[in-house]
Amino acid sequence: MKCELCGKGPQFGNNVSHSNRHTKRQWLPNIQTATIIANGKRKRVTICTRCLRTQNKAVG
Numbered sequence: 001m002k003c004e005l006c007g008k009g010p011q012f013g014n015n016v017s018h019s020n021r022h023t024k025r026q027w028l029p030n031i032q033t034a035t036i037i038a039n040g041k042r043k044r045v046t047i048c049t050r051c052l053r054t055q056n057k058a059v060g
Contacts, residue, residue: 001028001029001031001046002029002031002046003029003031003046003047003048003051004045004046004047005045005047005048005051006047006048006050006051008029008048008050009029010026010027010028010029011026011027012024012025012026012027013025013026013027029048030048030049031046031047031048032046032047032048032049032052033045033046034046034047034052034055036052036055037059
């Protein structure tokens with residue numbers, strides 16, 4: 001899953017336990033389906049909540 005505006009996707013790394021063992025994990029961005037107005041038209045997009053917040057600030 002990727003944000004259609006900023007391109008943000010999953011990030012990968014390690015869980016590190018108290019005993020310093022490393023196991024693989026990933027962080028997923030908070031992707032939501034939203035309807036935004038682009039170029040005067042309604043458009044249904046999947047965007048991260050950071051971009052959605054920025055869009056709301058620009059419009060309202």
